[in-house]
Amino acid sequence: MIRVTVWNENIHEKTNPKVSEVYPNGIHVAIKEGIAGDSFEIRTATLDQPEHGLTEDVLQHTDVLIWWGHKAHDRVADEIVNRVYSRVLQGMGLIVLHSGHFSKIFKKLMGTTCDLKWREAGEKERIWAVNPAHPIAEGVGQYIEIENEEMYGEHFDIPAPDELVFISWFAGGEVFRSGCTYYRGQGKIFYFRPGHETYPTYHHKDVLRVIANAVKWAAPRHGAKPVYGNSQPLEDIKGK
């Protein structure tokens, strides 16, 4: 049983009727319902909750955190960002969606600006699997087509991903590295591009499948236990 927390800033849904029409209960609930299955125990958290819903207790009981934010990155308290950061480095999985590329937590983990090119014109996106054997691409065809999406284009200012799983094509002429995995500390991170708030992207079954696959991939293992700090020699050091 993988314990998942879906975090959403949940602002567009309350202020933009176009968004609330698509996601009446919020993007977080759409994702929660969309990936629900036997192997996940899922809760949600939002910006307006105390500690943004990400208390020490919630994070200690979260195996994988999913993150959607856009308008209010700067309203996420640094203390909570640092808490999430520590948990990722200790092994919690993190899935960052779409405009979350500019979230404090993603930029802190990447070490770069995470800047990109964008355009809101409801154009076609086609997400090609370039590592078809990767567990995150499981069950997906050779590409995922989304009729209307916001464009994100290169250059995407990220570290070269440990594994590049998907590349997007956009009708307007751009490409984008849209499915990227990273190991950081004991944690695993997956960035997945699609999901502008005015389009029903999180009702698209293949988008949801990729997110569910990523949850399974990012769930922590009881891995090798690193030990840090001052350390006695394991061998005799001759002459010392």
Added chain:
Amino acid sequence: MIRVTVWNENIHEKTNPKVSEVYPNGIHVAIKEGIAGDSFEIRTATLDQPEHGLTEDVLQHTDVLIWWGHKAHDRVADEIVNRVYSRVLQGMGLIVLHSGHFSKIFKKLMGTTCDLKWREAGEKERIWAVNPAHPIAEGVGQYIEIENEEMYGEHFDIPAPDELVFISWFAGGEVFRSGCTYYRGQGKIFYFRPGHETYPTYHHKDVLRVIANAVKWAAPRHGAKPVYGNSQPLEDIKGK
């Protein structure tokens, strides 16, 4: 249920009493028994069998193939090598152990000489986990210690691994990239260094655990299905 075939050239065991003492039923049987568990269905195959035990039928029903060879790489028929190669590219996992670095199948998949430095002096090896969150390192401490092993040293002439999981330290002064993952086609490959035939390495519980972890990691997914060849446009190409 993951279907595993353990392949062994099985020559040292019949010609060298020191080896048959350590592995009375052969290295293949030691590995088979050592990784046996609920989620694996394991068979073995050896060089002296018809088609080296790797018939089309056997390979079609193998999810992960484990390979141990040393003395007789050149006696493995090219036809069988090509058969294994095709299966790997179609998605079968492959785990290459120790002296298998010079097998035809590994060299063909790597595209390099796979040469290295070696010494048979029964010295201490300490295998450090450098990617402790990787599923192949699951349940292993910060290192695995092997009291007596053959030394393999850098430079190891392989492509830079997709993921470097382990690095070995040797008492005689060398280091070695000893746990390396690769994606090739639809298949996943793991090279794991330890396992000289005269030492009881395949009775070491952490070595066996790494092999079992690797089997789970390398087992094929029903991934994105690539399509190759001449292809109609998905979009109107203006003016054409």
Added chain:
Amino acid sequence: MIRVTVWNENIHEKTNPKVSEVYPNGIHVAIKEGIAGDSFEIRTATLDQPEHGLTEDVLQHTDVLIWWGHKAHDRVADEIVNRVYSRVLQGMGLIVLHSGHFSKIFKKLMGTTCDLKWREAGEKERIWAVNPAHPIAEGVGQYIEIENEEMYGEHFDIPAPDELVFISWFAGGEVFRSGCTYYRGQGKIFYFRPGHETYPTYHHKDVLRVIANAVKWAAPRHGAKPVYGNSQPLEDIKGK
């Protein structure tokens, strides 16, 4: 002074008037003239020459080999392929262009099928720099636009590149990893996608600049000298 040999199968140029119109002296000569500069000493070689123009002597005096082939991959003698292969592993740079993805030498170095999707419809290609700081992208804008090209699409069955420098967008709806670097042995390899024989791609100044950049990047260094084989201990092995 970097010594470059441009190899071309040089068949289309003699059999297809559309091609000889674009490349009256052959693709090899267009590339030779297009990248000529102070720091290169360039010769050419073609399939129809003795030993395909790639004698031991020529290869021993070649720092970087550029390869264009398409129709006649199977007419390149295995002996010559093995000779080029050895030289690459010893440090000669190799730049494989366009349909060279299916050449014997590239497949042997990659270890995969190198298969892909393709379409000959003269559509627009836009080659985006995704690693803009890479020396191979030096002096190129954010993308290179080619008005008419053959499409190559994913999935491209190659090992994940050591560095991904360019991704192509095609009007017909596909993407492609079109600038890929690899280290193999002591040698460096760059695969660069564009260059169908019926289009004037090798007269495009940015395409030529990328090839020239790649020559500089791939030129051999007097690097660390690996030593292979049986090897004495550098340290006392206690108790031995």
Added chain:
Amino acid sequence: MIRVTVWNENIHEKTNPKVSEVYPNGIHVAIKEGIAGDSFEIRTATLDQPEHGLTEDVLQHTDVLIWWGHKAHDRVADEIVNRVYSRVLQGMGLIVLHSGHFSKIFKKLMGTTCDLKWREAGEKERIWAVNPAHPIAEGVGQYIEIENEEMYGEHFDIPAPDELVFISWFAGGEVFRSGCTYYRGQGKIFYFRPGHETYPTYHHKDVLRVIANAVKWAAPRHGAKPVYGNSQPLEDIKGK
């Protein structure tokens, strides 16, 4: 001509006679003199200078910054760290030495704790080249031996390097990824392990050669110019 600035916190040299004996003019001057050559214009900067010697003007005229710090990471002003960070992302090369693994600038660029294991016992280190064709290994033998060094051991909590060039062996039983390259933004970073202040490591000719090689590798290119932000379509988006 590559413009290099060598930065040193320069505290041990003033407070520990053992250090001032080895580096009477400071580590920064030893490195400056040690890598001096025709193609470098080198200045130094230290913590106690105004703005730590890293004014906007100095950084704007620095192609590659070399960083040595240990005792006083927390005394480097955040404003200066942010200034260096911005310059790296814009293309300035950065070479981080030894205990600089815990500097604010390295941790900010890596996104991880950069923690490790250590021991100060003056033991032997042997730095093996595992990517012998890499320009940073140019002219180095198969390994660099340092008679007395501080040990740094795995797990080293860094992102998997874009290229792993060196791995260290220590007499006391540990290994360490000691030569690591990273691309971040438009900049290139090289972490190089050796250089404890009480040992004459920066008088070792091969250590200096690696640093000089790294300066050449990290020097900025006039690369592809990325463009960020809101962006018009390059193609007609049908029906929009």
